[in-house]
Amino acid sequence: MNKAKEKIMSIVFLIAALTSIFAVALICLFLIVNGIPAMAKIGLFDFLLGKEWAPSDVPAEYGILPMILGSLYVTAGAVLIGVPIGILSAVFLAFVCPKKLYKKVKPAVDLLAGVPSVVYGFFGMAVLVPITGYSMLTASLLLGIMILPTVIGLAESALRAVPTQYYEGSLALGAGHYKSVFSVVLPAAKSGLLAAVVLGIGRAIGETMAVIMVAGNQARIPHSLFKGVRTLTANIVIEMGYASELHRDALIATGVVLFVFILIINLSFSALKRRSDK
Amino acid sequence: MSKKQKRTEKFLAAMTYGAFIFTFSVLVFIIAFILFKGVPHLKPSLFSLKYTSENVSLMPALISTLIMTAISIAISVPLGVFSAIYLVEYAKRGNKVVNLIRLTTETLSGIPSIIYGLFGLLFFVTYLGWGFSVLAGSFTLSIMILPLIIRSSEEALKAVPDSYREGSFGLGAGKLRTVFRVVLPAAIPGIFAGIILAVGRIVGETAALIYTAGTVAQVPKDLLQSARTLSVHMFALSSEGLHTGEAYATAVVLLILVVVINTVSAMVAKRIGGKA
Numbered sequence: 420m421n422k423a424k425e426k427i428m429s430i431v432f433l434i435a436a437l438t439s440i441f442a443v444a445l446i447c448l449f450l451i452v453n454g455i456p457a458m459a460k461i462g463l464f465d466f467l468l469g470k471e472w473a474p475s476d477v478p479a480e481y482g483i484l485p486m487i488l489g490s491l492y493v494t495a496g497a498v499l500i501g502v503p504i505g506i507l508s509a510v511f512l513a514f515v516c517p518k519k520l521y522k523k524v525k526p527a528v529d530l531l532a533g534v535p536s537v538v539y540g541f542f543g544m545a546v547l548v549p550i551t552g553y554s555m556l557t558a559s560l561l562l563g564i565m566i567l568p569t570v571i572g573l574a575e576s577a578l579r580a581v582p583t584q585y586y587e588g589s590l591a592l593g594a595g596h597y598k599s600v601f602s603v604v605l606p607a608a609k610s611g612l613l614a615a616v617v618l619g620i621g622r623a624i625g626e627t628m629a630v631i632m633v634a635g636n637q638a639r640i641p642h643s644l645f646k647g648v649r650t651l652t653a654n655i656v657i658e659m660g661y662a663s664e665l666h667r668d669a670l671i672a673t674g675v676v677l678f679v680f681i682l683i684i685n686l687s688f689s690a691l692k693r694r695s696d697k
Numbered sequence: 698m699s700k701k702q703k704r705t706e707k708f709l710a711a712m713t714y715g716a717f718i719f720t721f722s723v724l725v726f727i728i729a730f731i732l733f734k735g736v737p738h739l740k741p742s743l744f745s746l747k748y749t750s751e752n753v754s755l756m757p758a759l760i761s762t763l764i765m766t767a768i769s770i771a772i773s774v775p776l777g778v779f780s781a782i783y784l785v786e787y788a789k790r791g792n793k794v795v796n797l798i799r800l801t802t803e804t805l806s807g808i809p810s811i812i813y814g815l816f817g818l819l820f821f822v823t824y825l826g827w828g829f830s831v832l833a834g835s836f837t838l839s840i841m842i843l844p845l846i847i848r849s850s851e852e853a854l855k856a857v858p859d860s861y862r863e864g865s866f867g868l869g870a871g872k873l874r875t876v877f878r879v880v881l882p883a884a885i886p887g888i889f890a891g892i893i894l895a896v897g898r899i900v901g902e903t904a905a906l907i908y909t910a911g912t913v914a915q916v917p918k919d920l921l922q923s924a925r926t927l928s929v930h931m932f933a934l935s936s937e938g939l940h941t942g943e944a945y946a947t948a949v950v951l952l953i954l955v956v957v958i959n960t961v962s963a964m965v966a967k968r969i970g971g972k973a
Contacts, residue, residue, distance in 0.1 A: 439847070598709065660908075
């Protein structure tokens, strides 16, 4: 009787553990089944590299190049802003901050991660938009701020994982405190820091609501930092509410493209993480 | 130290301090700004049980948030904890299935919420025919938070010393009894901290909900009705642009929720740390 119970429960645990596999398979299946036919119908080339997105025109145009570029530009901008500030802040937390202060400021950084993206978006709308307009610059600034806690968290643990001998050895050779941290510890934490950057990229490219609220969302190839821009994520949310037929499927196909981006980012993150854990 | 060395030190110190001061001030500024603009708009009418376009009450959204959080947690926690039990207590190391589970869990945790929203729309709303509903929203959220629950439960179980298990086996208990009576109780605080983080994620979520739970601003009468959470409510208010003051006030309530959630999670985590 007990043996049967043990056996049954071990199977129950296994089934629960298989949920993740099942969920990923289901997500892939539903995105592909609904998205790929649209790509085929529009033509993969015209879809990915088409410069016009005009679903209501006759004939309709479904080119998502503006959104692909929009996502890439905005993400690049966010990385340019968020990564240096994030890594430097991590250096501060790991090597400069006194213990007493650390206990107070670390929860603050965690709080930054907990602020909902709509609140960031609203803040951006109220404070940044009046200065920099609904533009690529505003979206990059806001996303740069939003990826800070992700970058800081991972970078800090990467820096702390470097053996203290490295730092001490550098001091013993006559280098100063900061020089040791920047020239010896930072390079030693390279893979971990890179993993932090990659996860930051993933956050930025996947962010939706905050971007919609500040980016202006014009579906055209952005030519200036001060012009409006539409990302892949924004394209889905803005038009999904009223889209039907091929238009709707084209939006799902937009999701497939985003999903592929994310998978590539995820895989590089896992690979980097494994390398830095070694 | 040479003069040049000293200058380098100073420069690097300035950059480090500058960066952190920037990060910290951004947080302080965001919170101060929202509080300053929102608190004056916290009127009793914002908390009336019925939403009208006059009072734009946030109470129904708050109730819907609680309902959806409860359902998602109820689905995700047993699945996540059982999954972690399998991974830590049952699976053999290097097992191919285990590697696949690890990989897919990592994948899930990297998927942005809009993709979850899209999947929820295609699967729960359309394929299963649930329509825009509390149920569709909650199921979508429960998949979204699953990796978080698995991760934290796994770490909590791993942190339980092997001597606990050996002691229990030595006293003649079976594996199942050991897991439920000895290992799991010791891991509860860690699991709990993970659950609270998941609640935080749900409270802040918008993109995964707009096209799964929909945006109806009333308290849902049953689980197949549409409802909006507080974050969705705030997005709706700010995109309508008519009730800016109320949107700020909603942001205040959201921030308070997030602060409470973060504090509780930190307190639980501290208790675990204190014990070890």
